Amino acid sequence: MSAPLLALEDLRVAYPAAGGERVVVDGLSLAxxxxxxxxxxxxxxxxxxxxxxxxxxxxxVRAGRVVLVGRELSRADAxxxxxxxxxxxxxxxxxxxxxxxxxxxxxxxxxxxxxxxxxxxxxxxxxxxxxxxxxxxxxxxxxxxxxxxxxxxxxxxxxxxxxxxxxxxxxxxxxxxxxxxxxxxxxxxxxxxxxxxxxxxxxxxxxxxxxxxxxxxxxxxxxxxxxxxxxxxxxxxxAGFIGRGSVLAAGAVGLAGGGTVLVRPDRLVPDPAGAIHAEVMEVTFRGPGRVALLRLAGGERVEVDLPADAAAQAGTRLALRLVETGLVLFR
Ligand SMILES: Nc1ncnc2c1ncn2[C@@H]1O[C@H](COP(=O)(O)OP(=O)(O)OP(=O)(O)O)[C@@H](O)[C@H]1O
Structure with missing residues (x-):
């Protein structure tokens, strides 16, 4: 593979601060x-x-290098x-x-x-x-x-x-x-x-x-x-920063094995036979559909896209099932 045009290698940048310095870029690399x-x-x-x-x-830079088209532009001492x-x-x-x-x-x-x-x-x-x-x-x-x-x-x-x-x-x-x-x-x-x-x-x-x-x-x-x-x-x-979704304890949505799970708003679906029970806190119309903010049994808050026919209202209870395909687990 050809060399990247720009390479940042283990970059460290700090600003002077009371009693020393404050590191604001810490071991950052990219190509x-x-x-x-x-x-x-x-x-x-x-x-x-x-x-x-x-x-x-x-x-x-305090440490690391900035390299552009193979030319070193910055290092700690130059x-x-x-x-x-x-x-x-x-x-x-x-x-x-x-x-x-x-x-x-x-x-x-x-x-x-x-x-x-x-x-x-x-x-x-x-x-x-x-x-x-x-x-x-x-x-x-x-x-x-x-x-x-x-x-x-x-x-x-x-x-x-x-x-x-x-x-x-x-x-x-x-x-x-x-x-x-x-x-x-x-x-x-x-x-x-x-x-x-x-x-x-x-x-x-x-x-x-x-x-x-x-x-x-x-x-x-x-x-x-x-x-x-x-x-x-x-x-x-x-997971929490990109896109909509909630990062929850896996057990909160009935998954065994511990860790946390990213639940996107389309992964919990209202289903009278579902094993997950929640209280509807708020329903908002966000064109084209509605979004419900739910509180799960353990107090966790999670946002769910509602199907057009779902009769959810604030203050009511809702049963849901988890769609397990495409879930992201962190263990
Ligand atoms: N010249 C400076 N001297 C001291 N501290 C600084 C200086 N410039 C930035 N900082 C601090 O360094 C940290 C990172 O700032 P920076 O501007 O790189 O962040 P940013 O992610 O670009 O934020 P923003 O989106 O608000 O511009 C901040 O806490 C900021 O207060």
Whole structure:
């Protein structure tokens, strides 16, 4: 197999803190193939941005290595400065220059090319992001989504070997975000750009990435494609974090042998002959169907998708059976 385009090897990053230092990235490794779109997914504060900052060269590493196209960029006792890494970046505040028009913003990173070459490249990337007719507009004349496209065009213009994107759509409304996520994936594919994205939004990660690393407290718990994370989460944290479902003691749903089990909302089905008894706490309509929040006999809470004909109401009791195919057990 060919060497990955980006390799993070046992990376450790710490910030100064009262009485010493606080490790926020702790033994993190990943490999990204050329042309692949990777994503770090995790809750606020788990260290995602810090990983990107270490790759970009804004944060020194305490241990481990950052290697891009076979070139060592960071290790504990040496680092290549950010401006010599040729890595493209797009951050959540997209920081466009307000006094430059769209063409000026996009052309900013294209010093060293002739005027004609610059102009041609600006036109090319603006067409790519669907803003071919807005080259003369100023950032304040554009919508949030358009500004974000300009930021993307600016990051792509120098054809960086690697593009880092930190919560690129977090300032946008949900419709624009979903639309742009799909568009971003298409553009990255068209240009063959290798990218590493950071987000706390699972839908965004699923829509864009080929491989997703679920992070918790500075580590990657599992690095896999979206289907694998959903169907075969590696541990209870990933199981609870990805998709809907509850991680319960196996005995709570009648399974022998101990351990815990991930119960997705379609794995418990109302059945008068079922052996699992629950109290209905709440029923919510979530178009197209209804969802019931149940309390099992041992007090565990679990969410269940209700069939159209199920007559469940808050305050009533319900018998259910467990659909055992596709269950994920942790022992
Ligand atoms: N410059 C800094 N100095 C000290 N602590 C920092 C610094 N930057 C980040 N931290 C801390 O490091 C931890 C990880 O922060 P980081 O921004 O990497 O997380 P994140 O997962 O990207 O979160 P968010 O989604 O909220 O940006 C947090 O607890 C944060 O408070």
């Amino acid at each position: 990204l193939e050329r042309g692949a779109i990777g994503c770090l997914l995790g809750a606020s504060g788990c260290g995602k941005t810090t990983v990107l900052r270490a790759i970009a060269g804004f944060e020194p 680092m290549v400065p950010p401006e010599q890494r040729a890595i493209g970046m797009m951050f959540q505040d997209y920081a466009l220059f307000p006094h430059l028009d769209v063409a000026g913003n996009v052309g900013f990173g294209l010093a060293g090319r002739s005027r004609a070459q610059r102009r041609a490249r600006i036109d090319e990337v603006l067409a790519l992001v669907g803003l071919g007719d807005r080259a003369g507009a100023y950032p304040h004349e554009l919508s949030g989504g358009q500004q974000q496209r300009v930021a993307l065009a600016r990051a792509l213009a120098p054809s960086p070997p690697l593009l880092l994107l930190d919560e690129p759509f977090s300032n946008l409304d949900i419709d624009t975000r979903e639309h742009l996520a799909a568009e971003l994936r298409t553009i990255l594919r068209q240009t063959g750009t290798t990218a590493l994205l950071v987000t706390h939004d699972q839908a965004e990660a699923f829509a864009i990435a080929d491989a997703i690393g679920v992070m918790d407290r500075g580590r990657i718990l599992q690095w896999a494609d979206a289907q694998t994370l959903y169907a075969r989460p590696a541990d209870p944290f990933v």
